[in-house]
Amino acid sequence: MAKEKKKRIRRSWTKNDVELTLLALPTTVWYLLFCFLPMFGLIIAFKNYRAVGGKSFLYNVLHSEWAGFKNFEFLIKSNDLFVILRNTILYNLVFIVLGLVLSVGMAIMISLLHSRRKSKVYQTLMFFPYFMSWVVVAYFVDAFLNVDNGMVNTMLRNGGSDPVQWYMTPEVWPFILIFMYIWKNTGYNMVIYLSSISGIDSTLYEAAVVDGANKRQQVWYITLPCLKNVIIMMFILNIGKIFYSDFGLFFQISQGAKGSIFNAVATIDTYVYNALQSNTPIGMTSAVTFFQSVACCITILLANALVKKIDKDSAII
Amino acid sequence: MAKTREMEDSMSRLNRIKPQTNFIFNIIFIFCAAICIIPVFFVFMISISSEESIRMNGYQFIPETFSLESYQFLFKEGEMILQALGVSVFVAVVGTIIGLALTSTMGYVLSRSSYKLNGFLSMVVFIPMIFNGGMIASYVVNTQMLHLKDTVWALILPLCVSSFNVVICRTFFKTNIPDSVIESAQIDGASQFKIFTRIALPLSKPMLATIALFLTFGYWNDWFQSSLYITNTKLFSLQALLDHVQRNIEMMAKNPAMGLTMQQYINNMPKEGARMAMAIIIIIPIACTYPFFQKYFISGLTVGAVKG
Structure with a gap:
């Protein structure tokens, strides 16, 4: 492999190479501007960044003072860091585990239904929430939880109890957020797993029937092992995003992720967004995103290395 | 042929789950499907409730009095919605075209x-998949260096390429367009541009359709870019408008009816119903089209699952 590479480098440019480079140029420029410049911009986490009017961004970055780890110190001293880290990681863990179990379980169940037509109808209906943006979903939630008019409070009132300020009650939010995540994503994930289930060679099942395996044994010894690769791939992809939260879910559904429910719903992303909208110095918030980017990169590589150790073919890198 | 199919059928009939289990599973799925659809139905019912009935009884599945006043109000104040619709459509169309062009060229x-810089460009595409600059750095670059704030390009450019799509594209080209075809075209004197536009693209329409759909839905549902970069209400997309309206529906009221002051007009507008009616207006195009596109979404994902 290494030898091949060396050979490639020594080869001189052909007309082909020039043409292909021209074809790739616009996208490369895009990557440079929208992916690699922000990576370089991460160093503002170590700077006392100030935007000077009329000067370019690069000039500002290079000419602002070094702050060392001051931004990070400040961040660690504030209590927020612990809360947002805990929320981000715990929510993601629950999402990964619960999402996996539910969507794989439902995919297997739906593949066992007798009627193909009914199964198609269920799939289509359950796929629907995936196509809604979180803004729209926030309206749905509001219709149920609104303090004055919401369905739940109306029912409480009719039942003789006091209405509850749902958007100010932290205890219920973990359940709401988990439910909404499951509501929006399960149908979609189910369909992904279902498409791999339908790709399983049917002769495997036939052989199992001949050997006298019942349906449960078939699921356990054929379907699940065949799904292993897809499950691992989805798992690595999700673990890699464990420091990122689904911003729309946490921000829109909770209507801003601040106030009295901050401790229950704030994640790294909502925290950064809210800081960006307020007057918090940019250096401090960029310390959070720096940490997020690095941590995320490390988790992906670790998850991949782990998988590689267990099962070489399943690793994605 | 017919016989084997018959055999397979009888085989799978033998290997079915019990009717009772099937029944229970059906009940479970009916329940799940209902949970997925009911909120939409509920919001729709609110949007056709009269404001009076909402004030008296809160949101109800079956309101006491029906009324189309919310839709009439939105129709009357249609300017803003139409403008937002224009922005949404423009962003979705232009974004999809630019995104497709950038993704497919890179994928090709x-x-x-045999390309000389293949290894280097692969890294360019691959690194952003595991490491990125994050929200703050992107925000600073986009506003202070590229000056995208309050331009429609802030809604389009940051979203138009994703490494995931590029990898789908590359894998598709690699497996579906054999080297021999390209070599023979080169012997006939075709340049790489010609091969790309005349051979590669026409052969990969299904994959391009999938990516176009990913992009279009992504743009149509995006509100985050707006909330970061857009302050000018003229550049609001539908989603951004909906996002703002959640906090103050009053901004929709611009054209008071004859003989009313602005304040009276605002007080009398169907606030609750109009919000929900806007949500319904946004859902309708998606709800009507997604069943047809559904299968492309799945096929795209399974193509992308091929190891990069």
Whole structure:
């Protein structure tokens, strides 16, 4: 492999190479501007960044003072860091585990239904929430939880109890957020797993029937092992995003992720967004995103290395 | 042929789950499907409730009095919605075209294994998948260096390429367009541009359709870019408008009816119903089209699952 590479480098440019480079140029420029410049911009986490009017961004970055780890110190001293880290990681863990179990379980169940037509109808209906943006979903939630008019409070009132300020009650939010995540994503994930289930060679099942395996044994010894690769791939992809939260879910559904429910719903992303909208110095918030980017990169590589150790073919890198 | 199919059928009939289990599973799925659809139905019912009935009884599945006043109000104040619709459509169309062009060219170049810079460009595409600059750095670059704030390009450019799509594209070209075809075209004197536009693209319409759909739905549902970069209400997309309206529906009221002051007009507008009616207006195009596109979404994902 290494030898091949060396050979490639020594080869001189052909007309082909020039043409292909021209074809790739616009996208490369895009990557440079929208992916690699922000990576370089991460160093503002170590700077006392100030935007000077009329000067370019690069000039500002290079000419602002070094702050060392001051931004990070400040961040660690504030209590927020612990809360947002805990929320981000715990929510993601629950999402990964619960999402996996539910969507794989439902995919297997739906593949066992007798009627193909009914199964198609269920799939289509359950796929629907995936196509809604979180803004729209926030309206749905509001219709149920609104303090004055919401369905739940109306029912409480009719039942003789006091209405509850749902958007100010932290205890219920973990359940709401988990439910909404499951509501929006399960149908979609189910369909992904279902498409791999339908790709399983049917002769495997036939052989199992001949050997006298019942349906449960078939699921356990054929379907699940065949799904292993897809499950691992989805798992690595999700673990890699464990420091990122689904911003729309946490921000829109909770209507801003601040106030009295901050401790229950704030994640790294909502925290950064809210800081960006307020007057918090940019250096401090960029310390959070720096940490997020690095941590995320490390988790992906670790998850991949782990998988590689267990099962070489399943690793994605 | 017919016989084997018959055999298979009888085989699978033998290997079915019990009717009772099937029944229970059906009940479970009916329940799940209902949970997925009911909120939409509920919001729709609110949007056709009269404001009076909402004030008296809160939101109800079956309101006491029906009324189309919310839709009439939105129709009357249609200017803003139409403008937002224009922005949404423009962003979705232009974004999808730009995104497709950038993604497919890169995918094609990366699929040519004899290309000199292949290794380098693969890294360019691959690194952002595991490491990125994050929200703050992107925000600073986009506003202070590229000056995208309050331009429609802030809604389009940051979203138009994703490494995931590029990898789908590359894998598709690699597996579906054999090297021999390209070599023979080169012997006939075709340049790489010609091969790309005349051979590669026409052969990969299904994959391009999938990516176009990913992009279009992504743009149509995006509100985050707006909330970061857009303050000018003229550049609001539908989603951004909906996002703002959640906090103050009053901004929709611009054209008071004859003989009313602005304040009276605002007080009398169907606030609750109009919000929900706007949500319904946004849902309708998606709800009507997604069943037809559904299968492309799935096929795209399974193509992308091929190891990069």
